[in-house]
Amino acid sequence: MNHWQQALGWFFRDREGRIVIAQTPNLPLIGWAILWLAAFLAPPGPWERLCWLFGFGFLFTWAYLELTDGANPFRRCLGGGVLLGLVAWHLYGISVRSR
Numbered sequence: 001m002n003h004w005q006q007a008l009g010w011f012f013r014d015r016e017g018r019i020v021i022a023q024t025p026n027l028p029l030i031g032w033a034i035l036w037l038a039a040f041l042a043p044p045g046p047w048e049r050l051c052w053l054f055g056f057g058f059l060f061t062w063a064y065l066e067l068t069d070g071a072n073p074f075r076r077c078l079g080g081g082v083l084l085g086l087v088a089w090h091l092y093g094i095s096v097r098s099r
Helices: 003-012 027-041 046-069 073-092
Strands: none
Touching: 003 073, 027 046, 046 073
């Protein structure tokens, strides 16, 4: 086994040696998906903003949990990347849809 194969194995394998790229979605990810859809379908107003706010909270929670307790380095990097994206989205006011 060469160095690249060892590095990729380490990056994608969990502590039990299984390759883990995707997992069954957990509650924060399911909550984010439902609220994102609700916010996208809602007319502009307080309900839409409330759905975006709670959806942001659910996705932030999922990303934090992946970053701190991900199954492997890939999942931890995925959580960190999503956290960075959320911070950029919040700081720079990136709009999901234009009104």
